Amino acid sequence: MEFLKTVIKGMSLNMRFNRMGTILLMSSWVFLISSCSYMVKNDRHKIYSKPQYGVDKFVVVQGYNIHYVEAGEGEPILLIPGAFSTYRHWNRIIPYLSKHYKLLCLDYLGVGDSDKPRSGFGYTIEEQADLIVKMIEALQISRVQVFGVSYGGAIALNIAARYPEKVSKIISIEGNGIKHQDIPYRPMKGFLGWPVVGELSIGVIRLGIADRLVAKSVMGKAWEQMTEAEKKEIVEIVAKNNKTASSVSWHLISRTIETSRDFTDQAKTIQTPVLYLYGGNSYYHGMAETNAEFLKAHLRNAKIVRFDDGIHDLELQKPEDVASLVLEFLGRNGTAQQSEITKSEISNPN
Template sequence: MKSLIRIATASAICAALMAAAFPGYAQLPATAAQRPAPVHQHVTARAAGVSDAALVKSLPGFSNGYAEVNGVRLHYVVGGKGEPLVLLPGWPETWWTFHKIMPALAEHYTVIAVDLRGMGASSKPDNGYDKKTMAADIHELVKSLGYEKASVAGHDIGSAVAFAYAANYPQATDRLVMLELPHPDDSLLSFPLLPPQGNVGDKLGSARPYLWWFAFNQIHGLPEKLLAGRVGLEQDWIFTYFLKNESAIDARDRAVYEHAYNSIEAIRASDGWYQALPQDVVDYRNYGKLDMPVLAMGGPAYGWMKKVISQKATNLNAVEVQDSGHFVQEEQPELVAKTMLDFLQATHD
């Protein structure tokens, strides 16, 4: 009898927890409530809410597009009027990272926010994640949309791809905007394996950031096994570490990024961007000077960016974004949009 009571009590507790986690569970018949269908339906409904179709609806004047270029299928979101401005996102985000600045930019430019090779709804091939190849993807996309020349802006990994685009296709580059990351160069090879003395904090202070994931993402096969289905844990750590204002990337934004990276395939592909860094360093050594106007905007990475990019850009405008962490376009969108527009619309020196 006591055993039956314990079983009944455990079942009641389980039912209460399920009812709290999944509204409507308690109203199901007992046999149906024991099935996994409500969980699946909950996940499916959540995924639908963060789909590209749902996200684009919140940005009037924008639409989804797809293009087969350079052996991959790229997803992009396009809207606005005027000359083309290509936006390239970074890890661990998607095109959605630019949603706060896209409407302001679209008043003056045809904005094309792209999911890079391996990102979001774009293809996730086994290779081609060096930034030179990814820049070729973007060049082919620009041509497929009927443009001979475009301004290109990128954040994080997207910033490195934007630089590679300008370096390899200067004739197709009007202006270059780089946010929070230079192209990988030899200085990347000197990043410490161990952090400074003392424990790694959960917030980036004034010290040099400890970029442990640069090494973690080098390992083939392991990260996706550890993180698939729980990538939100890693992303929340990254956002906490790099955001000054954590509400700048809200619950919906985080759901978008978690959904985009939560599979084995997506994690493997995004790791490819990091596994290609040694090749990116080699490619950088062979790049010449950039003659087009270049804008470098940085928060924590400002000093590093200015030092590295000034070695290659002959016409550099470097701007430090105050009161912001790594995700400047989400923490300081009005400043970033205004600075970009001022730069893009300025006459050539």
């Protein structure tokens, strides 16, 4: 992921110390990280901070505490964020969709306020899909529309292939259904797996010293076209995402993205209508283009939309345009309009 390079640069800033000074600094960081590491098990259902929109909720599935934010009313849409992201990645699109649907914005296992198991769960696409289906059943939802981005988009496609009776429509932003040589996060897999370096890296991410640089990296070429207010909003989303980071789950998520088995044969069986969106300026354009061509060739119910100036995270760059396409695809014609949403009254536990 491009923001990893930014984090590495941030770690090297102002570190022109002698060897002893560096050792002392690293020791301090290790102490800081060990004392403030974000929760692995969230049995008390604590939340890091109140959501901008909607209400915090938890559901316990197979012993795991899974956090999500519910906003709006109507038919449910389950929203799955990308790798290392939380429900907050949907903040810019929630006001457009919640006027028409009940949104269930998920922190999948390993991120945000959901549990982050260190063992017994490999964070594979299949494992996440299985657990999310169990979550849908626990919420007594017979069928649901699923909207995912990147890693979340791959999970959405996996659910459509393996649990067709559980989903009615799928929206995927650059979800990787088939393997490609342009695999993101490969550097991350290596260095988050190192015992000390991985924890130090997560510590730097949690401290927030590179939040703006990371936000700029995430937005890519779109950053310069954004207003200062929009930039501030993106930085806040990134900052709150990073505060709940876990080196173990991040390492395992990056590993599974690289080593996940080929999904080609199963993807060909998808009968559920699919809307696939991708960006011409995405860091992973090659991967997205390959998947778009595959879906177009093999799925008769697939609609492909390419944004020539689009980045990887289209939900952050073009929330109104994406929402309009989603509403049209789901049968709600017309231009998306922001809705009035009551902010959560849930307080942040001590």
